[in-house]
Amino acid sequence: MSRMARLGGLAGRIAGNVLADGGRHLARGKRPAINDLLLTPRNLTQVADKLATMRGAAMKVGQLISMDAGTLLPRELAGILDRLRQDAVIMPSAQLVSVLEDNWGEQWDQKLARFSFEPIAAASIGQVHQGLSHDGDPLAIKIQYPGVRESIDSDIANVCSLLRIAGLLPRSQDIEPLIEEAKQQLKQEADYLHEGAQLQHYRNHLAGFGRREELAIPRFYPALSTDRILVMEYLEGRSLEQVLTAQPQLANRVVSLLMELFFAELFDFHAVQTDPNPANYLYSTADERLVLLDFGAVRHFSPEFVSRYGAALSAAADHDRQGLTHALEVLGFFRRGDEVANRDVILDIFLMAAEPLRQGGAYNFGGSDLARRIHSRGMSVSRDPEAWHTPPPDVLFLHRKMAGLYLLAARFGAVIDVATPFRQYL
Structure with missing residues (x-):
């Protein structure tokens, strides 16, 4: 109830801002559109601030929204919510000790040789601390915020209501399938034993990956x-942002490794780490390996789905519009034979997104205007709410990962061959 009241208070402040700003515009003889009054930096910042302090599911919804490719929500909201990928409010020490006692008992400090109270990272569901085992192993200890799991359903419902009230989600848009998937994903991410099992499962898959020696993945400590509380091996590394900014010559190697790993995940593992947040990776300059972190968002796909999605990617890479239409119908993008207002837009975006897959040789992500073209085509849908369309959840989570990789490649100017590994894994 208190969490809902806090969001209700935020909705009230946004409404007050709209009235005040609207009054000022009217006094000047202007009649602004309601969206222009809602989508102000002040309103959007207040939404982001509130989600950051609520942590848990409320903040996670903001993170999911921030990763949208730009065809669902206004660019201004996505940009401001983007900071939620890194921002979180850490637990006070007394709360932290309470969580440790609840999970490890009153003598929790006997579990480890050393524990650092200062977190090294904080996110939407938990924060990470360093420790040392009695055997001398350096540990990364992820500790969940109290109440996160219990608040998932209500927080997501409240946040979606807030976004609709604030005009940041259209009332006509059916996002229920995505919301249900977000709830299920969050509940899995909030089960750290499940994440540990996913981590071990992923390690087993990596044994057959051709570039395994270029990757580092932590060990899981189930005992x-x-x-x-999730206890893993602590691996040293620097953020991708730091490393690729300081050593831009590494961009091609790192991005090509991530692209090839994605194709292996999809076509070989049938298990994809679907969170494209760059904070889920580190780079170890000591042994020149990419460190993989965070396996709560690993999503498993059936062989049937992988085959169908592969057919869609293959048709797009071959610029086969008719074949792509059929493949997307099979995937459930639109019902066969029905008229769909945004069918041509979806096909155009798919074909544009597959451009690197049909490039002969290396594709210059940094020198391409691909993102601008995709955004521009997508905005033609955004301007017509009746034509908006929510893809099947499996596809949406895959596209989040692919979009994240494309944006990373563009940001650091990668020039890499994507078509060859795609065809090999396909």
Whole structure:
């Protein structure tokens, strides 16, 4: 109830801002559109601030929204919510000790040789601390915020209501399938024993990956873990942002590795880490390996789905519009034979997104205007709410990952061959 009241208070402040700003415009003889009054930096910042302090599911919804490719929500909201990928409010020490006692008992400090109270990272569901095992192993200990799991359903419902009230989600848009998937994903991410099992499962898959030696993945410590405390091997590394900014010559190697790993995940593992946040990776300059982190968002796909999605990608890469239409119908993008207002837009975006897959040789992500073209075509849908369309959840989570990789490649000017590994894994 208190969490809902906090969001209700935010909705009230946004409404007040709209009235005040609208009054000022009217006093000047202007009649602004309601969206122009809603989508102000002040309103959007207040939404982002509130989600950051609520943590948990409320903040996660903001993170999911921020990763949208730009065809669902206004660019201004996506840009401001983007900071939620890194921002979180950490637990006070007394709360932290309470969580440790609840999970490890009153003598929790006997579990480890050393524990650092200062977190090294904080996110939407938990924060990470360093520790040392009695065997001398350096540990990364992820500790869940209290109440996160219990608040998932209500927080997501409240946040979506807030976004609709604030005009940041159209009332006509059916996002229920996505919301249900977000709830299920969050509940899995809030079960740290499940994440540990996913981590171990992913490690097993990597054994057959051709570029395995270029990757580092932490070990899981099940004896020390609970459903709300995840204990892993601590691996040294620097953020991709730091490394690729300081050493831009590494961009081609790192991005090509991530692209090839994605194709292996989809076509070989049938298990994809679907969160494209760059904070899920580190780079170890000591042994020149990419460190993989965070396996709560690993999503498993059936062989049937992978085959169908592969057919769609193949048709797009071959610029086969008719074949792509059929493949997307099979995937459930639109009902066969029905008229769909945005069918041509979806096909155009798919064909544009497959441009690197049909490039002969290396594709210059940094020198391409691909993102601008996709955004421009997508905006033609955004301007017509009746034509908006929510893809099947499986596809949407895959596209989040692909969009994240494309944006990373463009940001650091990668020039890499994507078509060859795609065809090999396909």
